[in-house]
Amino acid sequence: MDHRHLDDIYELYLLGLLPEKESLAIKEHLERRCLQCLARLSEAAQTVYALTLIGWEPRPAKAARGARRRRKKQPHSDRWHG
Amino acid sequence: MHRAEGTHAHERGGSGSFACQPVMRSRGNTAIHGAPALEELWRRAADQDAEAFNRIRRRFSTRLSGWVGQIVSDTRARREIVDAVFSHLRHAARPISQAGRSPEAWLALESRARAVDWARAQRGISRGARARLESLEADYSWLPTIQQTALLEERRPLISKALRQLPPSQLRLLDLAVREGLSEREIAEKVGEPEGKIQSELRAAFRFLRHRLRAVMGAWTIGI
Numbered sequence: 001m002d003h004r005h006l007d008d009i010y011e012l013y014l015l016g017l018l019p020e021k022e023s024l025a026i027k028e029h030l031e032r033r034c035l036q037c038l039a040r041l042s043e044a045a046q047t048v049y050a051l052t053l054i055g056w057e058p059r060p061a062k063a064a065r066g067a068r069r070r071r072k073k074q075p076h077s078d079r080w081h082g
Numbered sequence: 083m084h085r086a087e088g089t090h091a092h093e094r095g096g097s098g099s100f101a102c103q104p105v106m107r108s109r110g111n112t113a114i115h116g117a118p119a120l121e122e123l124w125r126r127a128a129d130q131d132a133e134a135f136n137r138i139r140r141r142f143s144t145r146l147s148g149w150v151g152q153i154v155s156d157t158r159a160r161r162e163i164v165d166a167v168f169s170h171l172r173h174a175a176r177p178i179s180q181a182g183r184s185p186e187a188w189l190a191l192e193s194r195a196r197a198v199d200w201a202r203a204q205r206g207i208s209r210g211a212r213a214r215l216e217s218l219e220a221d222y223s224w225l226p227t228i229q230q231t232a233l234l235e236e237r238r239p240l241i242s243k244a245l246r247q248l249p250p251s252q253l254r255l256l257d258l259a260v261r262e263g264l265s266e267r268e269i270a271e272k273v274g275e276p277e278g279k280i281q282s283e284l285r286a287a288f289r290f291l292r293h294r295l296r297a298v299m300g301a302w303t304i305g306i
C-alpha cells in the first residue's frame with residue numbers, strides 16, 4: 001500500500017468508520033510499522049480527542065433540561081461549541 | 083479557561099450551556115482540596131492501586147457519562163458503558179503510562195467507541211469502532227501525550243473557532259460521523275447524497291481540521 005494515499009483517512013480509521021476491507025488493509029499496513037502512517041495516526045488521535053473536547057456537553061441539571069431540549073432542535077452545525 | 087476538576091456550570095447553578103463546559107485539569111500539578119494530583123493518581127493506577135482507580139473514577143465519571151450520553155440515550159446502557167470503560171482502564175493504565183501517553187485521551191476515545199458501537203447495534207449494524215481501538219492496544223504510542231492533551235484543552239477556544247470555520251454542510255457530516263458513528267455510506271443514505279460526494283466532503287473537513295490543529299498545537303496562532 002502506498003501511504004501517500006492514506007493521509008486523509010486516519011481520523012476515519014480511528015473512529016471505526018471505514019469499510020471493513022479498507023480498515024483491514026490499513027491495520028496490516030500499520031503492523032508493518034510504517035513511520036509516516038504511525039505519525040498520521042497519532043495526529044488523527046489528537047484531532048479526534050480535540051473533537052471529543054469540543055463536542056462534550058454536560059448532562060444538564062433539571063432546571064437546564066428545557067434549554068437543552070430547545071438547543072437539540074437546532075441544526076447539527078449549531079451543536080459544536082467550545 | 084481552566085476550572086477545578088469536577089466543577090460544572092450546572093453544579094454551580096449555571097445554565098449548563100456549551101460555553102460553560104467543565105475542563106479537566108490535565109497537568110495535575112496541583113492537588114485539589116488536599117486530594118492527590120492527577121499525575122500522581124495515574125502513576126498509582128498504572129501500579130494497579132485500587133484506591134487510585136476509585137479516585138480516578140469519581141473524578142472522571144461525570145465527564146465520561148457526558149461523552150457517552152451524547153450518543154447513548156438509554157440511562158442503563160450509558161451506565162454499563164461507563165462501567166466497562168473503567169473496568170478496561172485497569173488493564174490499559176499501565177501500558178498507556180509506560181508509553182508516556184495520556185490516559186484521559188484514551189478514556190475519551192474508548193468511551194466514544196463503546197457508545198458508537200452500542201448505537202450501531204441498536205440500528206442493527208455490526209460494531210466496529212471499539213474493535214478498531216482494540217487492534218491498536220499492543221502499542222499506545224499513537225495516543226496523544228499528556229502534554230499534548232493539556233495543550234489541546236488549553237487551546238480549546240481555537241479548536242472551536244476552527245470548527246466554526248468549516249462550511250455548515252461539512253460540520254453536519256462531521257457531526258454524523260463523530261457523534262453518531264455513521265460511516266460514509268450510512269451518511270450518504272441519510273442525507274440523500276452520493277457516497278463519493280460525502281467521502282470527499284468529510285475527508286476535506288478532517289484535512290482542514292488537521293491543518294488547523296497543526297497551527298493550534300504549534301506556537302503560531304496568528305490568523306487562526
Ligand SMILES: [Zn+2]
Binds near residue numbers: 002003029034037
Ligand atoms: Zn504508510
